[in-house]
Every structure is written in structure tokens, then in C-alpha cells.
Amino acid sequence: MKTTPRSFLRFALVLLAIVILWEGGRAVFNVSPLVMPGVLSVLSSLGTALASGEILHQLAFSFSLIGMGIGIGAGLAVLALIIGAQSRVAAEVMGTVASLFHPLPGIALLPVVILWFGVGKMAIVVIIVHSVFWPLLTNLQAGYRSVSPTYHLVGRNLEMSPTSFAVRIAAPATVPYILAGLRIAWARSWRALISAEMIFGAVAAHGGIGWFLHTRRVFMDTAGLFAGILVVMLVGSLVERVVFGFVERSTIDRWGMNG
Amino acid sequence: MADSAEALSVLNIVKRYGDHLVLPGVSLSVGAREIVCLLGPSGCGKSTLAKIAASLLEPDDGTVRVNGVPVTAPDANRFMIFQEQDQIFPWKTALGNVTFPLRLDGVPDWRARGIETLREVGLEAAAEKYPHQLSGGMRQRVALARAFAMRPSVLIMDEPFASVDASLRFDLQDLLVRLVAEHSQAVLFVTHEIDESIRLAERIVVMSDDGAVTGEHTVPIDRPRDARSPVGSRLAHALFEQLSEHPSR
Numbered sequence: 109m110k111t112t113p114r115s116f117l118r119f120a121l122v123l124l125a126i127v128i129l130w131e132g133g134r135a136v137f138n139v140s141p142l143v144m145p146g147v148l149s150v151l152s153s154l155g156t157a158l159a160s161g162e163i164l165h166q167l168a169f170s171f172s173l174i175g176m177g178i179g180i181g182a183g184l185a186v187l188a189l190i191i192g193a194q195s196r197v198a199a200e201v202m203g204t205v206a207s208l209f210h211p212l213p214g215i216a217l218l219p220v221v222i223l224w225f226g227v228g229k230m231a232i233v234v235i236i237v238h239s240v241f242w243p244l245l246t247n248l249q250a251g252y253r254s255v256s257p258t259y260h261l262v263g264r265n266l267e268m269s270p271t272s273f274a275v276r277i278a279a280p281a282t283v284p285y286i287l288a289g290l291r292i293a294w295a296r297s298w299r300a301l302i303s304a305e306m307i308f309g310a311v312a313a314h315g316g317i318g319w320f321l322h323t324r325r326v327f328m329d330t331a332g333l334f335a336g337i338l339v340v341m342l343v344g345s346l347v348e349r350v351v352f353g354f355v356e357r358s359t360i361d362r363w364g365m366n367g
Numbered sequence: 368m369a370d371s372a373e374a375l376s377v378l379n380i381v382k383r384y385g386d387h388l389v390l391p392g393v394s395l396s397v398g399a400r401e402i403v404c405l406l407g408p409s410g411c412g413k414s415t416l417a418k419i420a421a422s423l424l425e426p427d428d429g430t431v432r433v434n435g436v437p438v439t440a441p442d443a444n445r446f447m448i449f450q451e452q453d454q455i456f457p458w459k460t461a462l463g464n465v466t467f468p469l470r471l472d473g474v475p476d477w478r479a480r481g482i483e484t485l486r487e488v489g490l491e492a493a494a495e496k497y498p499h500q501l502s503g504g505m506r507q508r509v510a511l512a513r514a515f516a517m518r519p520s521v522l523i524m525d526e527p528f529a530s531v532d533a534s535l536r537f538d539l540q541d542l543l544v545r546l547v548a549e550h551s552q553a554v555l556f557v558t559h560e561i562d563e564s565i566r567l568a569e570r571i572v573v574m575s576d577d578g579a580v581t582g583e584h585t586v587p588i589d590r591p592r593d594a595r596s597p598v599g600s601r602l603a604h605a606l607f608e609q610l611s612e613h614p615s616r
């Protein structure tokens with residue numbers, strides 16, 4: 109979706125409505141700030157967490173885990189795609205395995221992962237890899253199958269090696285599928301990461317954003333808790349709209365490949 | 368009929384799809400500086416034969432020769448323009464598409480040559496546009512420019528002017544004739560338009576519904592040609608008669 113003045117205005121109006129309802133509800137029902145803190149105290153708590161650098165550190169930590177997970181997951185998915193391209197049987201077996209694992213939420217694997225990898229950074233990365241690998245593999249395979257037979261003819265006519273064809277023709281032709289896969293991968297890994305961090309607690313000197321939420325609840329810092337939720341929402345939609353929006357505008361929108 | 372030492376020749380090509388015998392043993396040849404049109408009704412096997420001639424499809428029997436040497440693998444010096452509409456890449460600009468094979472081939476002046484070729488097909492203003500911003504006929508000209516820019520010794524063109532208007536088609540036909548003379552290319556040109564074959568071809572090979580070659584005509588008209596000249600009209604009439612004969616199956 110494009111950020112137009114109109115969509116920005118709509119966004120601002122929705123925010124304003126939420127704030128009015130929130131504050132109105134607090135006043136009318138006389139709710140304790142421990143249950144529903146005031147918007148101002150949430151904002152000031154957010155400001156403190158931002159100013160102290162705490163929340164930024166934790167975000168950075170969370171992103172380093174996601175980056176690692178997506179990197180490993182994407183690498184494995186490409187590897188699996190290449191293996192699948194060599195043998196039909198391998199591709200079919202992988203398709204079946206993917207159809208079993210694809211719907212499995214990463215967090216459901218947590219007990220097993222703890223059993224095998226212990227409680228630590230490694231376990232979270234494994235969960236993220238799981239969240240990234242299957243949707244990406246499924247999309248890459250669908251993309252690979254969708255590469256036009258005419259492109260294969262052109263590639264053969266130009267005497268391209270399989271690698272050259274994969275890089276110069278198959279990869280760009282598959283970009284819509286790659287992006288769709290990455291979108292799902294991001295959404296799943298972001299959710300899995302926060303859940304895992306909340307369950308594990310701090311796995312390093314400073315935890316991630318999930319750990320931030322967890323500690324606010326433990327300290328009954330409700331304003332901080334809502335500040336954390338705000339950050340999770342904002343970061344999630346920022347990545348989806350700004351990062352993916354930008355990548356899509358500069359690739360598939362520009363090429364007219366967005367369906 | 369087919370001289371095997373010609374630039375391109377196909378000899379006794381047989382091709383089946385399952386039980387369907389598409390090509391029952393077809394031979395034809397194209398010399399350097401020669402345009403041979405393959406004329407035939409829809410579905411008679413022209414594209415099948417063209418892909419076999421480019422070694423992009425394996426025949427069940429028969430051989431393809433380039434300069435008399437049997438070949439089985441495709442090469443960029445025997446360049447095919449496909450009938451399929453999706454042969455250019457949507458992620459590359461018109462210029463990017465045209466220069467793609469040149470850059471693969473390591474042609475040093477690829478950029479200049481790409482721009483020059485786009486100009487020849489009347490697309491210099493569209494060089495930086497992406498295919499989805501171009502009309503069907505413009506996309507077809509991008510595919511044409513991509514092939515012309517490579518200056519292959521053999522060009523195999525499968526109905527390359529199908530979606531351009533009549534006057535542009537005339538210009539592109541003249542361009543093809545000029546380029547063939549300049550670069551001594553051999554061209555196998557697939558079409559189902561009688562007038563087009565008369566304007567372009569040194570020889571016209573007629574295929575019938577059952578995939579057999581039923582006739583071969585040299586075109587005795589000086590260039591630049593007028594397909595409506597008396598000789599052209601007579602030839603057109605003869606070709607029309609030949610194309611309307613339906614073989615008993």
C-alpha cells in the first residue's frame with residue numbers, strides 16, 4: 109500500500125479515535141491506571157525507554173535474531189530448491205514434508221527446541237528458521253514452476269549455463285513469489301520471536317522486545333507494558349508497509365509483475 | 368530439394384506428439400543472404416519445425432545442419448524469435464532486454480548497439496520503458512531488436528510481425544531485408560500471410576495441413592517489391608489455391 113496524504117490522514121484519524129475512546133473509557137468507568145494507564149503516561153514511559161536506549165537495544169537484539177533466522181532460513185530454502193530441481197522425487201518428498209510443517213506454528217515447537225537446543229539465542233533462531241524456511245520454500249517452488257517455458261527456450265538459445273539462467277532469468281522471474289514468501293516469513297518470525305522471548309526471558313545480557321514486555325508485566329509497569337505493545341505494533345507495520353512497500357515499488361510494481 | 372551445405376538445412380524431419388504425427392518428414396534449406404518463408408495454415412506445424420530448426424526441440428527423426436554440419440544443441444548464432452508473447456523480460460527495460468544477449472556474449476559496444484537497434488525498429492523513445500508500459504506491437508519490436516542486435520548468421524522468426532499495424536509491418540519488412548543484405552544472414556521466416564511472404568522471401572515453402580511440404584516457389588520480383596504487381600498477384604493466387612487444398616486425411 110502506498111503512503112499517500114489521504115492514507116496518512118486516515119491513519120491519524122484512527123489514532124485520534126483510539127486515544128479519545130481510550131481516555132473516554134478511563135474517565136467514564138473510572139479505571140485504575142494499573143489496568144489502563146493514561147495515554148500521556150504511556151507516551152512518557154515510551155519516551156523514557158527510548159531515551160535510555162533500552163528499547164532500542166532490545167529491538168536491535170530482536171532484529172539481529174530475526175536477521176540471522178531469515179538469513180539461515182532463506183539460505184536453506186534456496187539450497188532445498190536447488191536439490192529439488194535436480195530430482196523430481198526429492199522435490200515431491202520436500203513438497204509433502206513442507207505441507208506437514210508449513211502450518212505448524214513455530215511456538216508449538218518450543219518445548220522440543222528447548223529439549224534439543226537448550227534455552228538460549230540458538231533456540232530462538234531455530235524457531236525463526238522454522239518460521240521462515242517452509243513458507244519461503246513453498247513459494248520458491250511455486251515460483252520456479254511458474255517460470256515461463258519461453259524463458260527456458262530463450263535461455264537455451266543464448267547458451268546460458270544452468271547457474272547463469274538461475275541468476276539472470278529464473279531469479280528475477282520469481283521475485284513476486286520470493287516477496288510473497290518473505291512477507292509470510294517476516295510476519296511469522298516476528299510473532300514467533302516475541303512469543304519465544306516472552307517465554308524464555310532474557311537469553312543474553314539484554315533480552316529482546318518480548319523480554320521488555322515480560323519485565324514490564326512483572327514490575328506491574330502497565331504504562332511501560334502498553335508502550336512496549338505500541339512499539340511491537342509500530343515496528344511490525346513499519347516493516348510491512350515501509351520496507352516491503354519500498355521493495356515492492358522498486359521491483360514488481362515497477363515491472364508490472366504484481367498480478 | 369534441401370541443400371545440406373546451406374547456412375541452415377533441415378532434412379527429413381519427423382515429429383510426433385503422442386499419436387499425432389505433426390511433421391511427416393520435412394526438408395528445407397536456407398542459404399546465406401536468403402529469406403525463406405514458411406507458409407502454412409494455423410496448426411500445420413510451422414512453429415514445431417522452427418523450434419526444431421533452432422535445436423530447441425528434438426525431432427523424432429531427421430537432422431538439422433548448419434553450414435553442412437549436423438547440430439543438436441542450440442546456439443546464439445542461430446537466434447530464434449518466438450511466436451509466444453512472453454519472450455521478453457518484464458524486469459528489464461526495452462534497452463535492457465535488447466542488450467541482454469549482447470552483454471552475455473561480451474560485445475564491447477553493447478550499449479551503443481542496443482540503442483542503435485532500438486532506433487532501427489522505431490523504439491528509441493521507449494528505451495527506458497518496461498515491457499508492461501509498451502503495447503503488444505512495441506513488445507514484439509523489442510524482441511525483434513534483441514535478435515537483430517546480435518547479428519546472428521541464422522535468424523529463425525516465428526510470425527514476428529503478427530501484432531503490428533500494416534504500415535509499420537512494411538517498414539519492419541524493409542528493415543529485415545536490409546539487415547539480411549548487410550550482415551549476410553540466413554532467415555527462416557514463419558508466416559501465414561501470403562502477401563508478407565511475397566514481399567519478403569527469396570523462396571516460399573508451402574506446408575499443408577498435414578505438415579507436409581506441398582510446394583516451393585521462388586519469388587521472381589525485384590526489390591523493393593510490390594506484392595500487388597502482376598507477377599505478385601499471380602503468385603499470390605497460386606499460393607492461395609495451394610493453401611486451400613485440403614489433403615485427405
Ligand SMILES: Nc1ncnc2c1ncn2[C@@H]1O[C@H](COP(=O)(O)OP(=O)(O)OP(=O)(O)O)[C@@H](O)[C@H]1O
Nearest residue numbers: 384389407408409410411412413414415416450559
Ligand atoms: N507441446 C505440444 N504437445 C502436443 N501437441 C502439440 C504441442 N505443440 C504443438 N502441438 C500440436 O502440433 C500441431 C502443430 O503446432 P504448431 O504450433 O507447430 O502449429 P503452427 O503451424 O505454428 O500454428 P500457428 O500458425 O497457429 O502458430 C498442432 O496440432 C498442435 O496442436
Ligand SMILES: [Mg+2]
Nearest residue numbers: 413414450525
Ligand atoms: Mg505457430
